[in-house]
Amino acid sequence: MAIYKIHLLVCGGTGCRASESAAVVESLRASLTAAGLSDEAQVVATGCFGFCEQGPIVKVMPDNTFYTGVTPADAAEIVAEHVLKGRQVARLLYTDPQHKTPVSDAKQMGFYRKQLRVALRNCGFIDPENIDEYIARDGYAALATVLSDYSPRAAIDVVKRSGLRGRGGGGFPTGLKWEIACGRQADRKYVVCNADEGDPGAFMDRSILEGDPHSILEAMMICGYCIGADRGLIYIRAEYPLAIHRLEVAIGQARACGLLGADIMGTGFDFDIELRYGAGAFVCGEETALIRSMEGRRGEPTVKPPYPAESGYRGQPTNVNNVETFANIPVIFLKGADWFAGIGSERSKGTKVFALAGKINNVGLIEVPMGITLREVIFEIGGGIKDGKRFKAVQTGGPSGGCLTEKHLDTPIDFDTLLAAGSMMGSGGMIVMDEDDCMVSIAKFYLEFTVDESCGKCAPCRIGNKRLYEVLRKITLGHGTADDLEYMRNLSTVIKDTALCGLGQTSPNPVLSTLDNFRSEYEAHIFDHKCPAGQCKALKHYFILPEKCTGCTACARSCAVNAIVGERRQAHSIIQNKCIRCGACIEKCKFEAIQVN
Amino acid sequence: MEKIKSLDDLRKKRQELESQLRLREKSNAPESLVQIKVAMATCGIAAGARAVMNTLIERTAAEALPVIVTQTGCMGYCHSEPTVEVHLPGKEAVVFGRVDARKAIDIIEKYIKRGELLDGIIPQNYERI
Structure with a gap:
């Protein structure tokens, strides 16, 4: 077996592929072959590095050189200079925007310095389409440990002690969820992975599936062993073709190795996984709607209880977890519950992946310990606001969340502090806004999204959100009246209290939080007929x-x-x-x- | 694809595959490893640096030593190419001149494994900022 002296890791995530990273891989390979170096250097298409702002990214190991904006035409120079002569191609290096100097070692980049990659541990490190690389990184070792050394109850106890909470948004303790499903008696139980990522601007789950699909399969198997299920289903939206492709490859390889199927590793444990495709309805991220959609019915939520753990897919006990939640499971068994519980804040353990988007310099995917402050995320990792503008707000939790302002910049981020500040963790979208953004328009944008995505089953969400949207529209057109603000607040409270599912119960959050934090902007629209940010054309x-x-x-x-x-x-x-x-x-x-x- | 039929099979397979990723694992924590830099500028390559580098990589990989071998540009010692810089953790870097495949093995056996210095050390004639 050849020992490669240099590994050229090329980002093969959706973002970088959109800017020709697949062609970069091809031309790097061609240049290496032409130079007679194909036995010395290996080109690997990996998952996302997170630094999507300046893709396509090529990382050269072992010297950790980080090239940005690489085009297929640059391949020859990288091979001739870096691979052959050991000289970095200075013009492709990441340049520190503050000091205007090229950074030769990726570890020195402000973007990575504060990150801790647990769920993303293999993204940008291994070839997601090669099960061998996953196994070399201790892949399936957690499953082996659980199957040989733990009873289901003991394994659930490890998850409980780790303090892991659901990363899909609600933050429900994962171990407890598994325990409830474990305690149900049934002929058949199901493990479901919720990969229906729908927040505008969020791509955490997609990146994990594209960069490390086997970790999800392994975690679902561990969950299956714990709750007594032998079937796994991954509900993924059809608009994620690359993630679907990588999952299909991963499932095929795991089956071929005997890591999926009957009598896994000779332990007598059977488990198999299938994919289910969603058509891209936001409400199908809600677990009861998701289950109905998988059953071939209309994607509408049902009243809870009964919870899916009691009566889920085809009426059987079903455990639904989000992609990122699953991605943490193998590490917890490899490194121990105490190690995991040592990261993060008092009541939110571990790390969280966020998708940074909007008016921020380093748009991309980051993973940070819980309890980090917004200031660190936005100004240190994110590199501050684009074009030197002033920070105004950040929307966390997508259409279900709220906006946080300057006064929240030093609040540690975790499930509970975000709720207390009138927003929520959500699945991890973070959209940054600057002084040019009109907060009334932002609230209107999210409400428009909710109105589009409401399934229409319950009146508060179907009718209430529509009315809320109409008032917002009226205000941006300059026809707002003095009592609109009180009316919106009352209506929002009613919708939150009476809507059937999580979508409706959280949909007024963008309105309420902008009313709380930016009331003067609403008043300027209504009383002065002015839009302070200059966004509302009609004014x-x-x-x-x-x-x-x-x-x-x-x-x-x-x-x-x-x-x-x-x-x-x-x-x-x-x-x-x-x-x-x-x-x-x-x-x-x-x-x-x-x-x- | 070869079937993994038991927990032992998985363990064995992992051991076989581990070396494929060792280079990437190492670059995650270079400070704790012995860092070897081979000067691979035009003069170094002409003097045989590529063979030296290959020897260093193959030898350290075969013995699974905690060593990371990288190539670097011209170090300025054109009179003594090929040159190899060895940085033991916590020690000053040492540059060896006129290294060939045999001397590369000496560097591993004597300096890296036992800390004994060899002939042909080039005094550092500059400081890095």
Whole structure:
């Protein structure tokens, strides 16, 4: 077996593949072959490195060189310089934006310094389509330990002691969930992996499945052993083709090795896993709706109780966990419950994966210990706000969460502190907003999403959210009235208290938290007919300063709706009810005579 | 694909496969390992640095030594190529000059394993910032 001297790890996640990383792999291999070095250097397509902002990423091991924005055309130079002569290609190195210096060792990057990768331990490290690399990283060793050394009850106890809580959003203790399912008597039980990741801007689960699919299979088997199930189902949205492909490859390899199927590793334990595809409805991330969708019925939630642990898929006891929750399971058995419980905060143990998006310099995927502050995440790991703008808010928990502001920057992030601050952990989306974002429009955006995604089964969500959206729309159009704010608050409370499932119960959160934190912005829209961030078009007012206007007619000729009138060489004016606020006139005026407020 | 029929099978398979990823594992914690840098600039390569590097890598991999071998650019000692810098954890780096395959083995056997110095050490003539 050849010993490779250099490993070139190329990101094969969806983000980097969209910018030709698959072609980078091909051309690196071709360049190595041409240079006669294909026995010395290995090219591996891995999962996501997290630094999606500057993909495609190529990481060279063992010297930890981190190349960003690599194109297929750069492959020849990397091979000729780095692989052959040991010289880094300086122009491709990541450049520290603060000091403007290239960083030669990935460990020195601010983006990675505060991260702790537990769930993402193999993402960007192994080839997800090669079971051997997973096994070399202690893959399936946790399953082997559990099957040989633990009774189901003892294994559940380990999960309980670790303090792991569900990463899908609710934060329910995982060990307890398993214990409930374990205690039910039934002919057949099911383990379900919830891979229906639907928050706008979130891609944690997708990246884990793309980068380390075997860890999910292994964890589902451990769960199956604990609760007494022999069937596993992964509910994944069809719009994740790469994750589906990698899961299919992983399941095929595990079956071929005898790690999935009957009598696994000679222990008498049987388990098999199948995929179920979702059509991409947000509500199907709710476990009862997910189960109905898997049964081939309409994806609508049902009243709890009965909980899935009592009566789930086909009426049998079913344990549903999210992808990231499962990804933590093998590590807990390999490193011990105490090790895991030693990470994180008092009541939220371990780490959390977040997808950073929005107006932040380092858009990407990060994993940090629970209890880290928002300031560390946004300004140290995230590299601060784009274009030197001012931080305004961050939305955590997607459409179910709320926005957090400057005053929350030093709050440690965990399940309980986020709830107390009026938001929630959710599945881990983090959308950062700057001074140019209008918070009323943001609330409207999330409500529009909820209205689209509501299944319509219960009235509070179906009708209430629609009304809430209409009021928000009215305010952004400048027709808000003084009692709208109280009306929205009351309606929100009613929806939260009466909606059937988690979707409806949390959907007013973006409204409530923006009302709490940015009330003055709502008031500016309603009373002053102004949008402080300048986003709401309807509230913009264009006018011409007569003392500056030379009457050149350039603006009038550029106006598509003939809203500008005036004689040649005379001051012009804008007819307000005709103006569509497109801004074309401002661009044409050479005398700064046109103003907006 | 070979079937894994028992817990022992998995253990054996893991041991066989471990070396494939050892290089990547090592680069996660280079501080605790012996770091060997082989100067692979044009002059080094012309003087035979590639054969030296291959010997170092194959030998340390075969004995599973806690060593990480990387290549580096010109160190400036063109008079004594091929040159190899060895950095034992917690010690000053030492540069050996005129290294060939035999001397590479000496470096492993004497300096890395037993801490004995060899002939042909080049005094450090610069400081890094």
